[in-house]
Amino acid sequence: MSYSAPVKVEIETQGSIPWITIMLIFGFVIVYAMMSQTRLEAWTPHMGAVSWMKTNSFQVVNIYKFFSNGDWARLAMQLPCASLAAFATWQLGFNMFFIWVFGTKVEQKLGPAYIGLLLAGIYLPWAIVQFDRFPKYDDTYYYGSLYVIATVIGAGMLFPKRKEINTQWVKSARGEIFNRQQNQDPTRKYGKRDLTQLWLISFIAYQVGCYFYSIKLTPGFMTFHLGALIFSCIFGYAMAWFLVWSATGDFQDGALKLMCIRRYNAVLKLDVGHDAAVKETARSLALPEERVKEWVARQRGKMKIT
Numbered sequence: 001m002s003y004s005a006p007v008k009v010e011i012e013t014q015g016s017i018p019w020i021t022i023m024l025i026f027g028f029v030i031v032y033a034m035m036s037q038t039r040l041e042a043w044t045p046h047m048g049a050v051s052w053m054k055t056n057s058f059q060v061v062n063i064y065k066f067f068s069n070g071d072w073a074r075l076a077m078q079l080p081c082a083s084l085a086a087f088a089t090w091q092l093g094f095n096m097f098f099i100w101v102f103g104t105k106v107e108q109k110l111g112p113a114y115i116g117l118l119l120a121g122i123y124l125p126w127a128i129v130q131f132d133r134f135p136k137y138d139d140t141y142y143y144g145s146l147y148v149i150a151t152v153i154g155a156g157m158l159f160p161k162r163k164e165i166n167t168q169w170v171k172s173a174r175g176e177i178f179n180r181q182q183n184q185d186p187t188r189k190y191g192k193r194d195l196t197q198l199w200l201i202s203f204i205a206y207q208v209g210c211y212f213y214s215i216k217l218t219p220g221f222m223t224f225h226l227g228a229l230i231f232s233c234i235f236g237y238a239m240a241w242f243l244v245w246s247a248t249g250d251f252q253d254g255a256l257k258l259m260c261i262r263r264y265n266a267v268l269k270l271d272v273g274h275d276a277a278v279k280e281t282a283r284s285l286a287l288p289e290e291r292v293k294e295w296v297a298r299q300r301g302k303m304k305i306t
Contacts, residue, residue, distance in 0.1 A: 020114050021103040024084075025096045028145070031084040032092045042089045044217055049087065053221065057143040058082040058126055060134040083122040085143040087218055094206050095145045101199045102149060106156045106240070113243050120235060121151030125228035132227055144223035146207055147232040153200070154236025158244060260285060264296055 035056070037048045045053070056078060066075045086092040107114040125147035133140070210223040260281060267277040278296065282289040 016108065018104040018107045020118070021100060021107050024099055024103065024118060027080070027084050028086065028092060028095050028099075031081055032086050032089075034081075035085060035087075040089060045087045050218075053085065053087065053143060054141055056081040057085060057141040057221070058129065059141050060130050060138055063126070063130055064134060079123050079126055082126070082143050083145060083148050086145075087143070087213075087221070091144075091210065091213075095149070098149055098199070098203050098206070099145065099152065102152045102156055102203075105159065106152050109159050110155070110240065110243060117151060117155055117236065117239055118148060120239060121148035121232060124235060125151070125225075125232045128228040128231045129225045132225070139220075141221045142223070142225065143221065144210065146210075146223055147228050149203070150229055150232035151236035151239075153203075154233035154238075155240035156196075157233075157237050158240040260287065260292055261296065264292065 035045075035049050035052045037052065039046055039048070041049065058079065063075070063078070065071075066078065084095075086095055103114075106117070110117060126142075129142055207224065214222050214224075263284060264277050264281045267280045268274070272280070274296075278289055278292050281287070282292045285292075
């Protein structure tokens with residue numbers, strides 16, 4: 001029995017503008033404007049904002065009433081409002097910043113499937129809160145973007161930044177291996193530094209701040225639930241894994257299929273059209289055009305392979 005090494009497949013990072021993340025940021029702003037009404041508060045909310053938040057945030061007894069009465073339209077609006085809400089301007093600013101930092105990378109990997117990931121992060125974690133808090137008849141009002149951002153972070157864990165190995169010393173002359181290169185730009189090494197860990201630590205610190213803000217300044221409101229947070233991270237990772245598997249699992253049958261899709265995507269970037277890309281791929285790999293069309297059709301709508 002012959003053994004063939006597994007095909008190495010990498011998901012392409014698309015360079016398009018992250019419109020979905022931008023639209024979500026606008027959603028943060030719209031919900032905050034609705035909550036603030038006629039007066040913006042940088043730190044503590046006014047009475048009108050508190051009243052709006054009690055009406056539109058997540059409260060287990062209210063959610064149970066909506067569910068029992070079959071008020072699905074109210075549920076469909078209530079959960080996004082709770083997921084995108086912020087009590088103060090500083091919360092709004094941090095929410096927009098962190099969804100941009102973590103969301104743009106994931107969106108450029110997942111493509112249109114990113115919409116499904118966000119919807120899952122907006123709706124599903126609240127079921128964990130409901131399941132945990134309703135038996136206790138908890139009257140706490142939950143709100144905040146923790147769970148949707150945690151879902152995005154969980155998905156991003158599937159796409160770690162590739163580590164680059166410095167082999168420049170091999171190319172140096174034997175007498176210059178230990179050359180300190182004094183004339184080199186001292187800021188060059190910071191240009192490509194991956195700041196994901198820094199942003200992740202900052203996000204954790206921000207959520208800790210939100211937790212104590214809720215306890216001290218807005219009693220009766222809360223931005224944190226451990227079970228929903230864990231679920232969000234795991235679900236985000238699992239959904240991204242499934243999307244990657246659906247896009248790449250078909251290539252485990254052979255490397256020729258992978259070479260075909262890679263070649264097709266490379267030719268398509270030259271803006272030559274689908275038919276021309278199929279013909280060029282078939283010609284360069286000595287494949288029938290019908291076979292190329294079949295493999296490309298199977299891959300349509302999935303993440304791009306490089």
